[in-house]
Amino acid sequence: MNPFSKLGLSPQVIEVLEKLGFEQPTPIQEQAIPMLLGNNPTDFIGLAQTGTGKTAAFGLPLVELIDTDNRNIQALIMAPTRELGQQTAKQLVSFASNDRKLNVECVYGGANISAQIKAMKGPVQILVATPGRLLDLMKRKAVRLDDVRYVVLDEADEMLNMGFKEDIDEILEHTPEQRVTWLFSATMPKEIRRIVKKYMEAPLEVHINAEQKTNENISHAYVVTKASNKIPALRRFLDVQPDMRGILFCRTRRETQQIADDLGDMGYSVEALHGELSQGQRDAVMKRFKTRSMQMLIATDVAARGIDVNDLTHVLHHTLPDQLESYTHRSGRTGRAGKTGISLVFINSREGRKLSELEKKIGVTFERVEVPNIDEIQDMRMERWAQQLIKTPIDERSGGIMEIVKEKFEALSKEDLMLRLISSQLEQLIGSGGHGGDLNEHPGASSRGERKAAKPNRFFINVGSMDGLDRNDILYFLSDISGVNRKYFTDLSLQKNCTFFDVDMGHVPGFETRFDGIEVDGRAIRVNKDDDDTRSEKPRGAYSKGRGGSNGGGGYSKGGSSHGDGRSSGPSQRRNSDSGASNRPRGAKDGASSRGKKKSY
Numbered sequence: 001m002n003p004f005s006k007l008g009l010s011p012q013v014i015e016v017l018e019k020l021g022f023e024q025p026t027p028i029q030e031q032a033i034p035m036l037l038g039n040n041p042t043d044f045i046g047l048a049q050t051g052t053g054k055t056a057a058f059g060l061p062l063v064e065l066i067d068t069d070n071r072n073i074q075a076l077i078m079a080p081t082r083e084l085g086q087q088t089a090k091q092l093v094s095f096a097s098n099d100r101k102l103n104v105e106c107v108y109g110g111a112n113i114s115a116q117i118k119a120m121k122g123p124v125q126i127l128v129a130t131p132g133r134l135l136d137l138m139k140r141k142a143v144r145l146d147d148v149r150y151v152v153l154d155e156a157d158e159m160l161n162m163g164f165k166e167d168i169d170e171i172l173e174h175t176p177e178q179r180v181t182w183l184f185s186a187t188m189p190k191e192i193r194r195i196v197k198k199y200m201e202a203p204l205e206v207h208i209n210a211e212q213k214t215n216e217n218i219s220h221a222y223v224v225t226k227a228s229n230k231i232p233a234l235r236r237f238l239d240v241q242p243d244m245r246g247i248l249f250c251r252t253r254r255e256t257q258q259i260a261d262d263l264g265d266m267g268y269s270v271e272a273l274h275g276e277l278s279q280g281q282r283d284a285v286m287k288r289f290k291t292r293s294m295q296m297l298i299a300t301d302v303a304a305r306g307i308d309v310n311d312l313t314h315v316l317h318h319t320l321p322d323q324l325e326s327y328t329h330r331s332g333r334t335g336r337a338g339k340t341g342i343s344l345v346f347i348n349s350r351e352g353r354k355l356s357e358l359e360k361k362i363g364v365t366f367e368r369v370e371v372p373n374i375d376e377i378q379d380m381r382m383e384r385w386a387q388q389l390i391k392t393p394i395d396e397r398s399g400g401i402m403e404i405v406k407e408k409f410e411a412l413s414k415e416d417l418m419l420r421l422i423s424s425q426l427e428q429l430i431g432s433g434g435h436g437g438d439l440n441e442h443p444g445a446s447s448r449g450e451r452k453a454a455k456p457n458r459f460f461i462n463v464g465s466m467d468g469l470d471r472n473d474i475l476y477f478l479s480d481i482s483g484v485n486r487k488y489f490t491d492l493s494l495q496k497n498c499t500f501f502d503v504d505m506g507h508v509p510g511f512e513t514r515f516d517g518i519e520v521d522g523r524a525i526r527v528n529k530d531d532d533d534t535r536s537e538k539p540r541g542a543y544s545k546g547r548g549g550s551n552g553g554g555g556y557s558k559g560g561s562s563h564g565d566g567r568s569s570g571p572s573q574r575r576n577s578d579s580g581a582s583n584r585p586r587g588a589k590d591g592a593s594s595r596g597k598k599k600s601y
């Protein structure tokens with residue numbers, strides 16, 4: 001008997017699962033499917049992460065429960081990102097492939113809304129949506145939720161992290177009271193408990209705990225190196241393993257872009273993925289990554305949400321995530337579908353405590369590995385560089401310069417020329433700072449000055465071009481509210497959903513507090529120091545779109561304390577808090593024995 005039949009799934013669905021190669025239910029499927037298929041519709045909480053098979057855990061029951069004679073939306077699945085939404089919809093379409101009358105649609109921001117409005121006119125029984133776009137469609141009366149019986153909040157913690165709290169509330173208010181809610185989340189912060197309390201009744205709960213979550217196929221490892229040596233160290237790993245294919249996670253968009261640019265300049269096949277890229281650019285990057293024309297993606301946590309790529313050999317962590325839970329999310333990108341993978345963390349000697357905390361939290365042991373020795377990689381680097389040079393296409397414009405260059409180098413023999421060429425590349429070929437030394441940081445080594453200090457006068461405000469504002473509007477707004485003359489604002493960088501700017505140092509103290517309680521069209525305005533810019537990736541709902549171009553001080557109001565949630569909006573604003581940690585790196589206790597060990601990572 002097929003193990004899925006025991007869970008109550010129909011032969012029709014089992015047939016699909018057989019085609020998909022699903023042989024055994026995962027723990028969350030085993031527990032959730034019978035509950036969700038039960039005769040009495042029930043609210044449900046699944047504490048589980050991506051990679052546990054949670055999509056099938058709710059998707060298979062939905063496919064069974066939908067009434068295909070009814071053309072209207074009966075199941076609404078909300079997802080934090082377009083990528084996750086699309087991936088979920090794709091799985092649902094495959095689960096429903098035996099039922100021609102069951103239609104799944106996916107709507108998300110950043111895409112043409114007219115096409116989505118049109119798609120909503122056909123029969124759609126399961127709708128997957130990102131909250132902002134869904135609200136937009138609701139306001140345009142393009143979707144009707146009257147027949148919704150099942151609401152799924154997928155990656156609920158992530159949706160809240162991305163600022164969708166109000167949108168979710170509003171959407172839920174517009175769904176029928178008798179609907180049931182199934183909530184999936186990797187973590188259960190207070191805000192999620194609030195949603196549970198407000199919208200759910202006696203939910204059944206399934207918790208896929210750390211042990212079950214831990215993927216045995218992933219080896220967890222770390223290297224200890226100075227922050228300034230993290231990239232040179234990463235290069236060595238890339239050099240010794242040309243077959244490495246993976247994702248390097250970074251904390252901020254700026255860091256992500258910088259690292260991708262630097263490595264790209266050195267000839268590595270890498271690209272950045274972060275929230276500052278347009279959806280089109282992101283799609284193009286993902287396409288290149290999936291088709292393997294690129295070796296490594298350099299990504300922020302937020303941007304990498306929901307991307308579905310198999311066969312990654314490595315997940316690398318340039319910095320540990322602020323929220324340690326995200327580590328499992330990150331590392332789960334490797335070691336998929338029975339393959340083995342390596343999750344490698346770059347830490348400096350002060351971050352040992354954080355790593356030990358992580359070990360306890362997720363129940364895995366990290367093994368210390370050494371940064372490959374320069375001798376091991378020089379030949380490979382040389383090879384890479386030579387290949388790159390040989391493969392460089394000859395630009396037809398070079399011809400004109402050639403004559404001049406010939407004359408210049410006339411006196412040099414080919415060998416002399418090659419020697420000079422090599423010398424000019426020496427930095428690249430032998431490593432950072434002109435030396436090819438040991439990049440491992442050992443106990444007792446100095447570890448000061450790891451992080452570049454954030455610019456103390458750079459700020460961020462959560463309004464941008466998508467609010468219909470231009471640079472001048474924002475300048476006037478900032479000046480009006482803060483009372484600081486416009487001439488003291490410089491370097492204004494207007495983005496889609498936020499704006500960065502510098503404030504003259506003399507006006508910095510207490511600057512951001514002047515925006516406390518300011519609202520624009522009922523939305524709390526946040527001004528924060530730009531100490532970690534991942535926050536600006538947080539998209540918002542479509543609410544503020546209707547606002548006119550210039551507000552000149554008119555459209556905003558000073559309300560109560562409505563900025564409360566915005567101020568504490570998540571991990572991205574927290575700074576490393578372990579500066580007081582021991583100077584002994586983690587693993588120092590077994591220093592001598594672990595040090596000599598050579599292992600290929």
Ligand code: AMP
Binds near residue numbers: 091
């Ligand atoms: P999810 O956690 O829903 O993102 O699923 C992760 C991946 O595992 C997806 O590619 C699914 O197609 C796959 N998957 C889910 N359940 C099973 C199963 N029981 N057997 C094999 N693959 C599965």
